[in-house]
Amino acid sequence: MSAALHRPRIAPGRIVAWTLLALGGIVMIMPFVFMISTSLKTPEQVYDLRLIPLRPTLKNYVELFADARFLNWFVNSLVTSTIVTLSVLFFDSLVGYTLAKYRFRGRSFVFIAILSTLMIPTEMLVIPWYLMSASLGWIDTYWGIMFPGLITGFGVFLMRQFFSTVPDELIDAARIDGLSEFRIWWEIALPLVTPAMSALAIFTFLGNWTAFLWPLIVTSEKDLFTVPVGLSSFASENLTRWEMVMTGAAVSTIPTLIVFIVFQKYIIRGVVLSGLKG
Amino acid sequence: MAEVSIKKLVKRYGDTEILHGIDLDIAHGEFVVLVGPSGCGKSTTLRMLAGLEEISGGEIAIGGRVVNNLEPKARNIAMVFQNYAIYPHFTVYKNIGFGLRTAKLDKREKDKRIREAAEILDLTPLLERKPSQLSGGQRQRVAIGRAMVRDPAVFLFDEPLSNLDAQLRAQMRLEVKRLHRRLGATIVFVTHDQVEAMTLADRIAIMREGRIEQLGTPDELYEQPVNTFVAQFVGSPSMNLLPGTLDADGQVRLEGLPEFAVPWSGPTGAAQPVTVGLRPDEMRVGDGLPGSGRISGEVEIVERLGHDALVYLKAGGHALIAKAEIANALTPGGPVTVTAAPGALHLFERESGRALPRS
Numbered sequence A: 001m002s003a004a005l006h007r008p009r010i011a012p013g014r015i016v017a018w019t020l021l022a023l024g025g026i027v028m029i030m031p032f033v034f035m036i037s038t039s040l041k042t043p044e045q046v047y048d049l050r051l052i053p054l055r056p057t058l059k060n061y062v063e064l065f066a067d068a069r070f071l072n073w074f075v076n077s078l079v080t081s082t083i084v085t086l087s088v089l090f091f092d093s094l095v096g097y098t099l100a101k102y103r104f105r106g107r108s109f110v111f112i113a114i115l116s117t118l119m120i121p122t123e124m125l126v127i128p129w130y131l132m133s134a135s136l137g138w139i140d141t142y143w144g145i146m147f148p149g150l151i152t153g154f155g156v157f158l159m160r161q162f163f164s165t166v167p168d169e170l171i172d173a174a175r176i177d178g179l180s181e182f183r184i185w186w187e188i189a190l191p192l193v194t195p196a197m198s199a200l201a202i203f204t205f206l207g208n209w210t211a212f213l214w215p216l217i218v219t220s221e222k223d224l225f226t227v228p229v230g231l232s233s234f235a236s237e238n239l240t241r242w243e244m245v246m247t248g249a250a251v252s253t254i255p256t257l258i259v260f261i262v263f264q265k266y267i268i269r270g271v272v273l274s275g276l277k278g
Numbered sequence B: 001m002a003e004v005s006i007k008k009l010v011k012r013y014g015d016t017e018i019l020h021g022i023d024l025d026i027a028h029g030e031f032v033v034l035v036g037p038s039g040c041g042k043s044t045t046l047r048m049l050a051g052l053e054e055i056s057g058g059e060i061a062i063g064g065r066v067v068n069n070l071e072p073k074a075r076n077i078a079m080v081f082q083n084y085a086i087y088p089h090f091t092v093y094k095n096i097g098f099g100l101r102t103a104k105l106d107k108r109e110k111d112k113r114i115r116e117a118a119e120i121l122d123l124t125p126l127l128e129r130k131p132s133q134l135s136g137g138q139r140q141r142v143a144i145g146r147a148m149v150r151d152p153a154v155f156l157f158d159e160p161l162s163n164l165d166a167q168l169r170a171q172m173r174l175e176v177k178r179l180h181r182r183l184g185a186t187i188v189f190v191t192h193d194q195v196e197a198m199t200l201a202d203r204i205a206i207m208r209e210g211r212i213e214q215l216g217t218p219d220e221l222y223e224q225p226v227n228t229f230v231a232q233f234v235g236s237p238s239m240n241l242l243p244g245t246l247d248a249d250g251q252v253r254l255e256g257l258p259e260f261a262v263p264w265s266g267p268t269g270a271a272q273p274v275t276v277g278l279r280p281d282e283m284r285v286g287d288g289l290p291g292s293g294r295i296s297g298e299v300e301i302v303e304r305l306g307h308d309a310l311v312y313l314k315a316g317g318h319a320l321i322a323k324a325e326i327a328n329a330l331t332p333g334g335p336v337t338v339t340a341a342p343g344a345l346h347l348f349e350r351e352s353g354r355a356l357p358r359s
């Protein structure tokens, strides 16, 4: 009897919100859809802007994977991004933990110094980085591509904030239980900040996978290009093969998607885990 | 043997001295409670015992061995914290057994100890749960279990019951007491709650501002407080402290209450200003025994406690509390007379607050 009375009404405000969100979503996903669509087109169709190709083909993908250069770039990106991400996860969380949980002279000075590096844009740093790399022989090496990102101010900041929420008593309890300081970090503190670690992993991997400016500057040998640099070299040859650029771009989203899916799970699980607040 | 000996213990943070030379000897198997108002240095003392805080001066020995420079794990102690401090990402079983990981025991022995502790603490059905699925009391029992399995020489407790509700606190208090009897271990227990201290302790150390004011059995502290601070801290409701004089004729008199005159049992000299201490428990509503001191005033509030009641009264410009039989018909605003027997009196020097000796 009351079913009719209590039928949920949709508030007008909600309709507006949903419409705006839907529009925003479409705007964001369009480039992605176009990328996929173009990668399925033949060279003649590329400037035919329809969303669904007339005769979709996987020929571009076959060509891409047959191209040793692309596989090479893919491996370069995968290796450098993975190493940088692991390094950031390890060192940033170690430094963040130290800043959050140890008292020592100059602690806030160090923290502020690290924070202040966040204010400097990459564009300003690439020239000093380049000069440094040139004089140390790091041009055209993996190390040259990776070194600026191995520890990040942002990651240290993020991890410090999250480690601050780990109760001191827990750490003291672990000390009494006989764990070394390193093991306390590894076995007690780290598992409690998995959401932050996962977010940091996603950000770092994404940022390095898509990094363009610095890898472009520090590499000149095609063998050492990363995927974005390599794809742009597709574009800058006398004839730009957009369908190949888009195919390469489409393939290059796969690792980022995998990283995202894997770590997103940990974010949710981490929130459930550390939901011990009283 | 696990006696604890603390000598001239000092703690400084930078230029501020927090502990000013604590001396405390604890016998093997003794239950000692450190009690005092918040910020008086109880936790700091305990944490220095545990090895979590550096020692700025003095010496700590456990079982005859100076431990000043030993890591917590080398001190053979276990600690239970106020906020439980159990690992949220481990099961109850793993939490309890965590401190045993480095112990040189075979697997079966470890398992046996964990299950024994769980049995004693009523945690057996919960062994596979995560801490987030436990109540506060259960979490604290897990923390106690974790301390138990290590079979330490000394148990350290830092306000372990403060986060529990009143009923659970009373229940856990009993369990801690039972545990002490069962394990026969040396226990140092910190609390700000004097009831907890009185009910648990073999001996109590009352602390104030980084010093031990008095060390003694609960009875000693109650019967012979060394100063007004201890006198007010021990006992509930607190001792009434009233300004008075100890006259040359050996009579104790109260300011503003001329009818009150009670002979003092201790030595008397020239008349001197004193603070007179009267425990609410030792005052009677009504006329009392001959020779008792009389205080007449006006009832402010009557608080019923069940069997008896607390009477808040105003007399001679002072506020007092007395215990009364519920049968006494007392109404707020009405007159009341309370009496104190001569033996119930505590006297303190007015200036220093130090107790005057009774004979």
Ligand SMILES: Nc1ncnc2c1ncn2[C@@H]1O[C@H](COP(=O)(O)OP(=O)(O)O)[C@@H](O)[C@H]1O
Residues within 6 Å of the ligand: B013, B018, B036, B037, B038, B039, B040, B041, B042, B043, B044, B045
């Ligand atoms: N890390 C610290 N730095 C400076 N002062 C501290 C520090 N830790 C504790 N204190 C001070 O030491 C005093 C005693 O603290 P604590 O032992 O925790 O008191 P309690 O446990 O009796 O409440 C307090 O006044 C507190 O402010």
Ligand SMILES: [Mg+2]
Residues within 6 Å of the ligand: B042, B043, B044, B159
């Ligand atoms: Mg404390």
